[in-house]
Amino acid sequence: MKKILVTGAQGLLGRTLVPYFREYGYDVWCHARSEGTKGTEEHNIVSADLTKPEQACISLEKVFPEVIINLAALTDVDECEKNPQKAYLANVRIVENLTKWIVKSENECHLVQISTDQVYDGSKLHTEDEITLTNYYGFSKYAGELAAGSVHSTILRTNFFGQSLSPGRVSLSDWLVESLRKEKEITVFNDISFTPLSIQSLIQMIELTINKRHSGTYNLGSKSGMTKSDFAFTLAKALGLSAKTMSSNTSENAKFTAYRPKDMRMNSSLFEDVFDVELPTLIQEVESIASVYKFEG
Incomplete structure (x- = not known):
């Protein structure tokens, strides 16, 4: 039974990942910034500010994990642009503190670093070496990748x-x-393309990485990809919902603080080859997640 520490366990990904790994028999410890976090099981919790080297070291010594899945991050793109120091602490300093402990402890700990597709831009399917940094969020996450690469790690660029x-x-x-469902009028962007995975597929691929332990930096996304507008209309169709209140437009008039990359589509063939797996198409992922929303009502 692998002992796994999940940092940022209260976030969007962590809330689904932790129960999945526990269900499949892993000894999962959760990091939370404060005690008594709502919705978290009361056992196997470490509370610490991982931006502080001393607190990070004490927490890691307590757990002494075989695997660290680092989900701790500041993912608000505009907030990163407005507050780069905050972005640095969350997206770089935490990774530095984790890797320093791994080196110091001489623990053969495997770090799984979750990164982003926002390190890409330009009209093509991007391979891992085609970096284009256009906002501080992408810059800070890329700096976090460099820190993670100083130890045995699997870095996953994903959405x-x-x-x-x-x-x-x-x-x-x-x-x-x-x-x-509420028939709200919304605008979806037809000039931003991506290759996201469903949260279920992403968690399964993270499990694959901790079992195979291949180091390196990998794109991890669905095949083919589409614009966010096409994604929205495809999801509406899969759910059997009317799209009459949804309009398609460019992102140029959106009131963003930070620039948003226009094409974040990733070529994930390296991950498929190294981990011997076939990733789904985005249409397959949309249909899969639509069944979840239908079931939950």
């Missing part, structure tokens, strides 16, 4: 959607489904 179990946090698909 995901699916039903959130985290109070106050909604995914892209959550927002779309709620808006469609």
Whole structure:
């Protein structure tokens, strides 16, 4: 039974990942920034500010994990742009503190670092070496990758959607489904393309990485990809919901603080080859997640 520490366990991904790994028999410890976090099982919790080296070291010594899945991050793109120091602490300093402990402890700990597709831009399917940094979020996550690469690590550049179990946090698909069901007028972007995975597929691939332990940096996304507009209309169709209140437009008039990459589509063939797995198409992922939303009503 592998002992796994999940940092950022209260986030969008962590809330689904932790129960999945526990169900399959892993000894999962959760990091939370404060004690008594709502919705978290009361056992196997470490509370610490991982941006502080001393607190990070004490927590890691207590757990002494075989695997660290680092989900701790500041993912608000505009907030990263407005507060780069905050982005650095969350997206770089935490990784530095984790890797320093791994080196110091001489523990053969495997770090799984979750990164982002926002390190890409330009009209093509991007391979891992085609980096284009256009905002501070992408810059800070890339710097976090460099820190993670100093130890035995698997760095996964990804994007995901699916039903959130985290109070106050909604995914892209959550927002779309709620808006469609309530017939809210919304605009979806036809000039931004991506290759996200469903949250269920992403978690299964993370499990694969900790069992195979291949190091390196990998794109991890669905095949083919589509614009966010096409994604929204495809999801509406899969759910049998009317799209009459949804309009398609460019992102140029959106009131963003930070620039948003226009094409984040990833070529994930390296991950498929190294881990001997076939990733789904985005249409397959949309249909899969639609069945979850239908079931939950």
